[in-house]
Amino acid sequence: MPASSPRASVDYASARRDFRWERPEHFNFATDVIDRHAAERPQAPALQWSDESGRSQRFTFQELKERSLHAARFLAGLGLKRGDRAFILMPRVPEWWFLVLGCIRAGIVFMPGTPMLTAKDIRYRLEASRAKAVLTDASCLDRFEGVRDAPGVTTWVSTGDAPAPWTRYVSEALPQAQATAFPPTRAEDALLIYFTSGTTGMPKMVQHTQASYGQGHLITGRYWLDLKPDDRHLTLSDTGWAKCAWGKLFGPWSEGACNVVYDFRGRFDPVAFLKVLERERVTTFCAPPTAWRALVLQDLKAVDLSSLRHTVSAGEPLNPEVIETWKEATGLFIREGYGQTETVVIVGMFPSLEPRMGSMGKPSPGFTVGVINAQGEEVADGQEGDIAVRVKPERPVGLFQGYLNDDAANASSSRGDWYVTGDRAVRDADGYLWFVGRSDDVIKTSGYRVGPFEVESALLEHPAVAESAVIGVPDDKIGQRIKAYVLLTPGHTASPALAQELQDFVKRTTAPYKYPREIEFVAELPKTVSGKIRRAELRATQKK
Structure with missing residues (x-):
């Protein structure tokens, strides 16, 4: 991307108009981005890490370069070659970043997984991807019990002492003079493979190239996160999620910002996390809706959040009342962004845009995003359709190359x-997009089409509701009837009377036809490893 491209924080229209993708023959995020920062700002902070026990470590861009050089030589010394696939499963420890950058340098295709995966999940990923190596942390060794016979895996690496066949990895700083020279990677070489969150069926393999993620996330870092070299950015994400690549790897480091990481192993503690934002003087912050909903329930005036200048959300739509509560306390609007494991950010409420509550924003620079019908034609403003990215005559850099070994999925997405x-989604006359729901989540009831988010958002406005999931249940008379699964806030008790109260509340809050005809109170909701509600699992339990 040309350095002269205007930032979206200055002028969204100019950024859209003047943006052009650079398409170099060779690209490598470690050598072209990390090493450049190390040369220009060697002592600038790159990674600020801390954990629940109070431990803290700080790494500069020069140290990041040296430790990733060591990791690359270490992996190559184990016999791993360019194009080999390495499954990496670690908590938020510094070694994850060193090994990932080492893989990138050496052209080894890394495949992140979350420590929440079970042995069954891991075996599926190893076998489906034909992984050659496993990279993990000593705290995660038990996840691999019963899967060390996975066919094709020849290299097992752990950060701590472990019995054979594990090889111990200890991070060291390797000066440039001692570094193994790796041939430059081509822009179209494979960079990583993500497994989709699997809201329906088994996860699909999403492959990105050195350019599509390593170069493409310049869009995420510069335009949506609005990062500058002196920023301290924190994205709340597990290392196994694609959101980690967005906000804890490619996004912040593409702009030379410091990546602030808080390593916690248990449940998300909003009180503790607010103190991290205060202590680390975080300037830009991204969290998923589930975390935002917990954060706004706290006493936000009890912490000093004055260092924050920009806050964003992604993963699922964020309820307007959460945005309002945060803005009242901090003066900051939570700006939403939209993308997938398959993309970088493709729609965002960019800093220079006038915020519109409930909208996910406008298309990113470098992308043509449309709302289309079944014939592939853009629908009129105000009409519902499928969110789509134009790939002809030129494919955007920040888009994946396709699903591996899945012709059916590739065909259905084209x-x-x-x-x-x-x-x-629906696009309004001013070009803002408004999320409706997953294509298979939209409810058709009595001739109306209802997005589950609309009902969930209305329910969340009631003080008794902590979280909800809404689905359509087959109904012979009206096609589908709306059913809501509701988690209650502390101090409220499930009862038929409360169910009736919630139904009446939704009728008053939104269009009456959107009210849930059924309400079931539950203790938890089924979610993917990335925290998204598995509505398909809820639908599978229903009968006419």
Whole structure:
């Protein structure tokens, strides 16, 4: 991307108009980005890490370069070659970043996984990807019990002492003079493979190239996160999620910002996390809706959040009342962004845009995003359709190359000149997009189409509701009836009377036809490893 490209924080229209993708023959995030920062700002902070026990470590860009050089030589010394696939499962420890950058340098394709995966999940990933190596942390060794016979895996690496066949990895700083020279990677070489969160069926393998993520996330870091070299950015994400690549790897370091990481192993503690934001003087912050909903329930005036200048949310739509509560306490609007494991950020409420509560924003620079019908034609403003990215005549850099070994998935996501995301939206006359829901989540009831988020958002406005999930249940008379699964806030007790109260509340809050005809109170909701509600699992339990 040309250095002269205007930032979206200055002028969104100019950024859209003047943006052009650079398409170099060779690209490598470690050598072209990390090493450049190390040369220009060697002592600038790159990674600020802390954990629940109070331990803290700080690494500069020069140290990041040296430790990733050591990691690359270490992996190559174990016999791993360019194009080999390495499954990496670690908590938020510094070694994750060193090994990932080492893989990138050496052209080894890394495949992140979350420590929440079970042995069954891991075996599926190893076998489906034909992984050659496993990289893990001593705290995660038990996850691999019963899977060390996975066919094709020849290299097992752990950060701590472990019995054979594990090889111990200890991070060291390797000066440039001692570094193994690795041939430059081509822009189209494979960089990483993510497994989709699997809201329906088994996870699919999403492959990105050195350019599509390493170069493409310049969009995320510069335009949506609005990062500058003196920023201290924190994204709340597990290392196994694609959001980690967005906000804890490519996004912040593409702009030379400091990546602030808080390593916690248990449940998310909003009180403790607010103190981290205060202590680390975080300037830009991204969290998923589930975390935002917990954060706004706290006493936000009890912590000093004055260092914050920009806050964003992604993963699922964020309820307007959460945005309002945060803004009242901090003066900051939570700006939403939209993308997938398959993309970088493709729609965002960019800093220079006038915020519109409930909208996910406008298309990113470098992307043509449309709302299309079944024939691949853009629908009129105000009409619902499929969110799609134009891929012809030129494919955007920040888009994946396709699903590996899945012709059916590739075919279903292609429609004429478009890549179809599988999500539905409405575009208004000013070009803002409004999320409706996943294509298979939209409810058709009594001739109306209802997005589950609309009902969930209305329910969340009631003080008794902590979280909800809404689905359509087959109904012979009206096609589908709306059913809500509700988690209550402390101090409220499930009862038929409360169910009736919630139904009446939704009728008053939104269009009456959107009210849930059924309400079931539950203790938890089924979610993917990335925290998204598995509505398909809820639908599977229903009968006419």
